[in-house]
Amino acid sequence: AQKITQTQPGMFVQEKEAVTLDCTYDTSDPSYGLFWYKQPSSGEMIFLIYQGSYDQQNATEGRYSLNFQKARKSANLVISASQLGDSAMYFCAMREGTTGTASKLTFGTGTRLQVTL
Amino acid sequence: DSGVTQTPKHLITATGQRVTLRCSPRSGDLSVYWYQQSLDQGLQFLIQYYNGEERAKGNILERFSAQQFPDLHSELNLSSLELGDSALYFCASSAPGTGTTDTQYFGPGTRLTVL
Numbered sequence: 001a002q003k004i005t006q007t008q009p010g011m012f013v014q015e016k017e018a019v020t021l022d023c024t025y026d027t028s029d030p031s032y033g034l035f036w037y038k039q040p041s042s043g044e045m046i047f048l049i050y051q052g053s054y055d056q057q058n059a060t061e062g063r064y065s066l067n068f069q070k071a072r073k074s075a076n077l078v079i080s081a082s083q084l085g086d087s088a089m090y091f092c093a094m095r096e097g098t099t100g101t102a103s104k105l106t107f108g109t110g111t112r113l114q115v116t117l
Numbered sequence: 118d119s120g121v122t123q124t125p126k127h128l129i130t131a132t133g134q135r136v137t138l139r140c141s142p143r144s145g146d147l148s149v150y151w152y153q154q155s156l157d158q159g160l161q162f163l164i165q166y167y168n169g170e171e172r173a174k175g176n177i178l179e180r181f182s183a184q185q186f187p188d189l190h191s192e193l194n195l196s197s198l199e200l201g202d203s204a205l206y207f208c209a210s211s212a213p214g215t216g217t218t219d220t221q222y223f224g225p226g227t228r229l230t231v232l
Contacts, residue, residue: 046223047221047223091160103148103221104150
């Protein structure tokens with residue numbers, strides 16, 4: 001079974017609008033971390049935001065926020081006030097287990113976001 | 118700039134050959150991870166080293182090997198290369214430990230093309 005599911009292969013959003021990129025996950029481990037990365041066309045992977053499984057509040061980093069719904073096992077990324085530079089591939093990833101142990105990331109298939117004028 | 122460096126940026130080689138990819142982690146990070154990104158497989162975890170020791174292994178082929186040196190830089194060796202090994206290879210590093218998020222910061226990647 002897929003551990004990270006991103007059901008939107010592609011999304012369009014108008015400049016200055018908000019957009020939500022979906023991510024659902026599957027794990028039986030009570031301790032895990034959820035990450036979002038951005039991959040522009042240049043290829044590098046840029047860390048955006050992190051949410052821990054025990055965090056009580058949704059994570060926010062500037063224009064990025066993570067809508068964490070633990071019971072539904074979803075961790076959607078919300079980008080507010082979209083900019084042309086936000087056009088990129090976005091990946092959701094999960095680390096299972098506590099920090100300090102083997103910490104591989106499992107990635108979803110990604111969502112390609114295109115910001116239009 | 119994540120602080121993780123990878124060399125070379127591009128590598129073109131022939132089937133059957135052997136190549137070495139190099140990674141230097143962020144200052145202070147003890148963990149190094151290798152990932153492969155290909156069109157058909159997506160982003161796949163290969164292997165993790167922590168302070169010189171192998172910590173976790175993923176979908177890494179037997180033709181591939183890695184190591185982390187005392188200065189914490191890491192090398193990924195790919196041998197008997199096949200066309201299907203063409204991919205973008207990422208190195209990431211983190212500072213794992215209690216109280217940290219163990220966020221992995223990625224290098225710019227090495228794009229390998231096997232002809």
